[in-house]
Amino acid sequence: MDSKLFPEGVQRCSFGKFLIWTAVILAFFLWGLYAAVLVLYNGIGTTGLDNYFGFGAWITFDLAVIALGAGAFFTGLLKYILKIKQLEKIINLTVVVGFICYSGAMLVLTLDIGQPGRAWFGYWHPNVHSMLTEVIFCITCYCTVLIIEFVPLVLEQKQLNKIPFIHALAHNMHVNMALFAGIGAFLSTFHQGSLGGMYGVLIGRPFAFREGFFIWPWTFFLFVLSAVGSGPVFTVLVCTFMEKLTGKKLVDFKTKALMGKIAGTMLTVYMFFKILDTWAWATGYLPSVGLTFDQMFYGMVYGKWLLYTEIVLCGVVPAIMLITPSIRNRPALLYTAAILDCAGVSLNRYIFTVQTIAFPAMPFDKWQVYAPNWVEYASSIMIVAYGFLVLTLVYRYLPLFPQERELN
Amino acid sequence: MHYKEFKIKWGMVIDIDKCTGCGACMVGCQVENNIAPMTKSDPYNYVQALTKPRDDASNKLRTLTWMNVYELSNGKAFPEHETAYLPRPCMQCGNPACVPVCPVVATEKNEEGGIVSQIYPRCIGCRYCMAACPYHARYFNWWDPLWPEGMDKGLSPATSVRPRGVVEKCNFCHSRYLQAKDKARLDGEDPMNLPEGAYTTACADICPTKAITFGDLNNPEHKVHELAKSPHAFRLLEKLGLHPQVYYMSEREWVRKQGDNYNAEAGGHH
Numbered sequence: 001m002d003s004k005l006f007p008e009g010v011q012r013c014s015f016g017k018f019l020i021w022t023a024v025i026l027a028f029f030l031w032g033l034y035a036a037v038l039v040l041y042n043g044i045g046t047t048g049l050d051n052y053f054g055f056g057a058w059i060t061f062d063l064a065v066i067a068l069g070a071g072a073f074f075t076g077l078l079k080y081i082l083k084i085k086q087l088e089k090i091i092n093l094t095v096v097v098g099f100i101c102y103s104g105a106m107l108v109l110t111l112d113i114g115q116p117g118r119a120w121f122g123y124w125h126p127n128v129h130s131m132l133t134e135v136i137f138c139i140t141c142y143c144t145v146l147i148i149e150f151v152p153l154v155l156e157q158k159q160l161n162k163i164p165f166i167h168a169l170a171h172n173m174h175v176n177m178a179l180f181a182g183i184g185a186f187l188s189t190f191h192q193g194s195l196g197g198m199y200g201v202l203i204g205r206p207f208a209f210r211e212g213f214f215i216w217p218w219t220f221f222l223f224v225l226s227a228v229g230s231g232p233v234f235t236v237l238v239c240t241f242m243e244k245l246t247g248k249k250l251v252d253f254k255t256k257a258l259m260g261k262i263a264g265t266m267l268t269v270y271m272f273f274k275i276l277d278t279w280a281w282a283t284g285y286l287p288s289v290g291l292t293f294d295q296m297f298y299g300m301v302y303g304k305w306l307l308y309t310e311i312v313l314c315g316v317v318p319a320i321m322l323i324t325p326s327i328r329n330r331p332a333l334l335y336t337a338a339i340l341d342c343a344g345v346s347l348n349r350y351i352f353t354v355q356t357i358a359f360p361a362m363p364f365d366k367w368q369v370y371a372p373n374w375v376e377y378a379s380s381i382m383i384v385a386y387g388f389l390v391l392t393l394v395y396r397y398l399p400l401f402p403q404e405r406e407l408n
Numbered sequence: 409m410h411y412k413e414f415k416i417k418w419g420m421v422i423d424i425d426k427c428t429g430c431g432a433c434m435v436g437c438q439v440e441n442n443i444a445p446m447t448k449s450d451p452y453n454y455v456q457a458l459t460k461p462r463d464d465a466s467n468k469l470r471t472l473t474w475m476n477v478y479e480l481s482n483g484k485a486f487p488e489h490e491t492a493y494l495p496r497p498c499m500q501c502g503n504p505a506c507v508p509v510c511p512v513v514a515t516e517k518n519e520e521g522g523i524v525s526q527i528y529p530r531c532i533g534c535r536y537c538m539a540a541c542p543y544h545a546r547y548f549n550w551w552d553p554l555w556p557e558g559m560d561k562g563l564s565p566a567t568s569v570r571p572r573g574v575v576e577k578c579n580f581c582h583s584r585y586l587q588a589k590d591k592a593r594l595d596g597e598d599p600m601n602l603p604e605g606a607y608t609t610a611c612a613d614i615c616p617t618k619a620i621t622f623g624d625l626n627n628p629e630h631k632v633h634e635l636a637k638s639p640h641a642f643r644l645l646e647k648l649g650l651h652p653q654v655y656y657m658s659e660r661e662w663v664r665k666q667g668d669n670y671n672a673e674a675g676g677h678h
């Protein structure tokens with residue numbers, strides 16, 4: 001029915017099957033939308049957040065998807081600025097994944113702030129000392145850059161591209177894409193860092209506070225490194241998931257392994273500094289304020305197992321796997337390492353968000369346990385469904401994978 | 409450190425040994441500052457029926473307690489067991505953790521006596537300041553404020569009522585400060601040199617045991633100036649470098665240790 005809209009020379013499932021798939025996604029989306037309407041109408045009291053946990057599932061989700069979306073800026077940097085040609089086979093997907101992650105994060109933020117109508121105050125009354133101001137500016141500018149990077153892909157849609165003006169416009173945007181890749185890399189580096197800086201500057205929260213370099217605490221650099229150490233393999237996972245769903249080969253394994261190598265190298269650098277940072281925090285900063293490493297953990301829910309899982313199982317292990325060619329070049333092991341890597345960065349964002357404020361800074365206060373409720377889960381799932389929907393449409397109608405024809 | 413000094417530094421000295429934990433300060437604060445009582449149902453919101461009910465005052469994790477009273481214990485069994493009560497307003501830190509993090513300058517270390525202000529019409533409700541404050545002195549408006557019918561007529565005209573979705577906090581009853589300065593001007597006195605008692609907070613006013621003393625920490629004629637220098641005085645979490653303008657006093661060593669978090673013999677943090 002819609003086969004004239006498909007990219008040149010590729011096959012897609014029947015329209016009926018496509019409708020059923022879309023309806024399933026829409027069901028999840030609508031469930032989340034219902035939750036979102038409840039939040040906007042009744043207020044954030046509808047969620048599981050409270051006076052202790054002003055930050056919770058939404059902020060964790062935001063930080064995690066932004067880190068996982070880092071594949072877009074980092075791959076763009078390597079492709080357009082450092083001219084690694086092989087990455088052109090996956091660059092379109094990285095841009096789409098980045099766009100979904102960033103726009104999704106911004107949607108969640110509109111729910112997460114108590115006064116969504118005042119969101120623009122971030123530009124109108126900016127506090128230059130706040131890391132969050134930097135995040136607000138960079139994240140919206142970078143989201144705009146991602147849209148600019150996304151547009152040529154839309155313009156290359158088979159029917160649209162027949163129009164001479166659109167064809168020429170798409171070509172010229174491609175020619176100038178290095179400029180946007182450069183701007184995107186600059187903006188994204190800063191806000192990935194500022195997200196880490198947001199925690200590192202919390203002088204009243206010994207769990208997260210870090211000394212640092214100039215105006216930036218160490219967490220600024222750790223967040224940048226962890227994002228570029230996981231974003232590229234997240235794109236690989238999305239690609240592989242799409243391959244399993246569609247039963248087609250979309251990107252050659254060599255390109256995936258290269259993405260794994262890039263992420264693995266950055267993850268190794270990150271792990272080196274993360275371990276050093278944890279050591280310095282435990283043996284330097286904590287004793288200086290009369291606290292010990294053991295006091296930073298509580299029971300099962302905030303136990304040390306979280307830290308060890310993050311650093312060892314989901315950090316050191318995938319780093320070794322990804323930088324070892326014989327492991328990286330075996331598909332099952334590459335994907336396992338990628339899953340561990342992405343789980344590790346998400347866990348890191350959770351720990352920094354929740355454990356930081358769960359720790360009772362006042363000695364007579366108690367640990368508090370945070371559990372998100374269905375409203376937070378549903379609205380987060382809404383964003384995931386939104387991502388699925390965008391990817392579904394992009395895959396069906398736009399020339400996302402330049403290798404698809406030759407591989408199938 | 410971004411520590412700023414101002415000519416006037418309003419502060420409190422709270423004598424924990426005098427505090428009985430009666431909670432009058434909490435009530436005084438609530439009434440003075442138009443803090444809405446927590447009610448379970450909202451008769452004007454029909455969508456509320458589709459989700460969980462609003463919180464009533466039994467949910468202590470959703471209350472708006474600008475002044476909160478904590479119970480301290482020495483951790484020993486009877487008959488050695490001892491209890492103390494620690495009222496906690498906003499500490500009005502000299503180097504506040506909350507101010508530099510706010511993305512929209514909705515909160516500021518104010519030159520008017522070093523009070524940390526909160527500009528409600530500018531707050532976007534991101535709650536970053538809540539995450540930053542280790543004293544939990546900042547509160548988010550989880551629900552639309554609602555007063556039982558007729559009770560809204562008793563609201564103070566001097567204090568703004570905050571809408572849902574903004575962060576609010578103790579401001580040392582700032583409206584009383586403005587009134588005290590106005591009165592001084594009318595009386596031909598210097599508003600920058602208010603005498604002891606000309607400006608005081610609701611919690612200090614109402615405290616039946618006079619455990620809370622309020623005044624200018626920089627003014628030698630005010631009691632707090634001397635009290636803050638007492639060998640029994642301490643500040644909460646002083647080691648973090650936030651420089652609170654609220655001091656506590658206790659002759660009991662275990663209380664002082666808990667306040668400052670240096671629990672050397674007690675085995676650390678509980």
